Amino acid sequence: MEILNRNFFERDTLVVAKELLGKKLIFKDKQCIITETEAYIGMNDPACHAAVGKTKRNEVMFGNAGFSYVYLIYGMYHCLNFVTEKKEFPAAVLIRGAKVIDNNSQEIDLNGPGKLCRFLNITKEENNIDIVKSDYFYLTETGLKPKYKITPRVGISKGKDKLWRFVVEN
DNA sequence: ACCCCGATCGTA
């Protein structure tokens, strides 16, 4: 199916986060359907890495939409994000969960950003990749429009008031 | 050089 393009990502982060639910994520030989996302939006969002200004780690968030932002958390897990909005406006969508379509049609639930990256084998090597140009790392349309609920983001100490987490129901 | 803490997860 149709590959998601730059225009898809270069929009309001909350819209992108909601619309990423049900999309297919392809990385090398693996693919899955996204079921949970969170938005991190700009320098005024205290939970966003960009809140401290531009640094070596977060500079990709300040760049073009449609690039991957991968970082190491707690010394042992990786988190996968996709950069959104216009260049120089730092924002991204964290991919927190997905359902895998296994070769033997076994369903695997990747609930949690660390588990998702561990399963897909995504590491800092995959940081700053243009996913609208790559032939091994990209997203596609599926036609799915899953029902979802809206909740506060999890695992953060600041910015808990924002309802910027989106989870597919059922 | 040092210190604190984090967009997590598995175990207890």
Next chain:
DNA sequence: ACGATCGGGGTT
């Protein structure tokens, strides 16, 4: 409830 484990970012 807690420990694992380490890099980023701020401070001395």
